[in-house]
Amino acid sequence: MKKMVFFLLLLLFVLLFPFLFSDEGMPLSVLSDTFAETDTAHYPVIIDTYDAAGAPMQTTFTHPPARIIVDEVNALETLLILGQGERIVGAALNTSGVSYARLQREYPEEFAKVAPVIQNTIGREQAVALQPDFILAWKASFAPRWYGSTAWWQERGVNTYVIATANHVLKDATIEDECRFIDDMGRIFDRKEQTDALVREIHAELRVDEETMRGREQQTVLVVEVGEGDILNYDEGWVVGDMVRRLGGRIPLTSKYIGEEELLSCDPDVIFVAYNDAYGKRFAEHFFASVRFNSLRAVQHGRIYFVPVEYVYTPAFKTLDGIRAIRRGLYPDE
The missing domain is CATH 3.40.50.1980 (Nitrogenase molybdenum iron protein domain)
Structure with missing residues (x-):
């Protein structure tokens, strides 16, 4: 009986999910607190990225993301270095690897703000429950059995970013493409001074x-x-x-x-x-x-x-x- 009630509540949440967001694409519950200290002059920021099929697309950020889901070690480390730990509501990575232990060791204060850290992958139902306004991941993560398509999230006011140097989104990836990712993160989070350096x-x-x-x-x-x-x-x-x-x-x-x-x-x-x-x-x-x-x-x-x-x-x-x-x-x- 308890399981039936739980699944009914989850289904209700999924159905209501599109209405939980403001016109700006953020959960209403966090709008009042998140941007009090934000330099709004930096925004809006238009970012070139890719959809779930690897086709080019643009997404617009009118403010820095406040509820982030992030996949894989290097993307997570980038956000930790940029001081975004408290905004990460879900992180998917190999928790038994040496990289996981290294992040805990090198960024103890920022890493402690991340919750939860989930082994390997996050499914769409789990992602919905985390109420993100931004998902940073590889193209492979936007498969039906994981997050679902980028279009599904964009339609619900959730920005997405597909890392171009993973999964052969780019046929010939270069160091310049990696620098472009770094620059994009600096622009999205208004940390250009760090990323430019x-x-x-x-x-x-x-x-x-x-x-x-x-x-x-x-x-x-x-x-x-x-x-x-x-x-x-x-x-x-x-x-x-x-x-x-x-x-x-x-x-x-x-x-x-x-x-x-x-x-x-x-x-x-x-x-x-x-x-x-x-x-x-x-x-x-x-x-x-x-x-x-x-x-x-x-x-x-x-x-x-x-x-x-x-x-x-x-x-x-x-x-x-x-x-x-x-x-x-x-x-x-x-």
């Missing part, structure tokens, strides 16, 4: 690196993740592929997954292995310690480097760390 630092580092590496012999590189099945290959269409290219390397393989024979046949000068958690790192270390890979040049010369996945996939505020990790691997004697 990071973008300048990224550009300055790249100018120095590209000048230093000019004229050097090009090295072949693989950036992979290994698991129980095939080997996931990051080709030059990902942000890390652009990092490798701009630092004087080349990723010769283009398929999403490669087998052991293809890895051996490619025989790259350098291999970067991305990992999600401590178990993933141990698994990858054990994988490449196998005698079947002894013929690889990268093994013989000690040029297999293990890097956290957030350095190479949608890195956001970790973009500099990613660039520096790739540079150290390509030029260990510098």
Whole structure:
């Protein structure tokens, strides 16, 4: 009986959900308190983003979001760095990974304001119950079995932002696209001073690196993740592929997954292995310690480097760390 009452109440909430928002797209209950200290002169802000199908779209922010749902580590870290922890009403990420523990350690005060942190994914019913006014996520999260389409939320006054460097929204993602994400977050939350400083630092580092590496012999590189099945290959269409290219390397393989024979046949000068958690790192270390890979040049010369996945996939505020990790691997004697 109690379960029936609960589901009836939930159904009623879903039906009434579109009417719980003001014309500005925010829950009425938070309008009076949220913007008291906001510099309204910064708004409105029009942001170019993508819909659930990966098609370009625009969304307008008339004020900073007050009730945010966010997916994945680097997007969450970006909001923590920008001081938005208290506005996050739901965060979905791997709570058993090393990245989760790192966020707790590096941003203890801001991270403590986030509630709740949910393992891996948030379903649409759960998202509705959180009453967001902004959802920041990968395109894959706006699938029917998770949040549902971006259009469904936009029709109900909830702004959405699809991170362009994930899920191959962009066929050829670049460092500039990551800088654009950083800039977008600065504009949405009126934190341009912070985000402009990071973008300048990224550009300055790249100018120095590209000048230093000019004229050097090009090295072949693989950036992979290994698991129980095939080997996931990051080709030059990902942000890390652009990092490798701009630092004087080349990723010769283009398929999403490669087998052991293809890895051996490619025989790259350098291999970067991305990992999600401590178990993933141990698994990858054990994988490449196998005698079947002894013929690889990268093994013989000690040029297999293990890097956290957030350095190479949608890195956001970790973009500099990613660039520096790739540079150290390509030029260990510098």
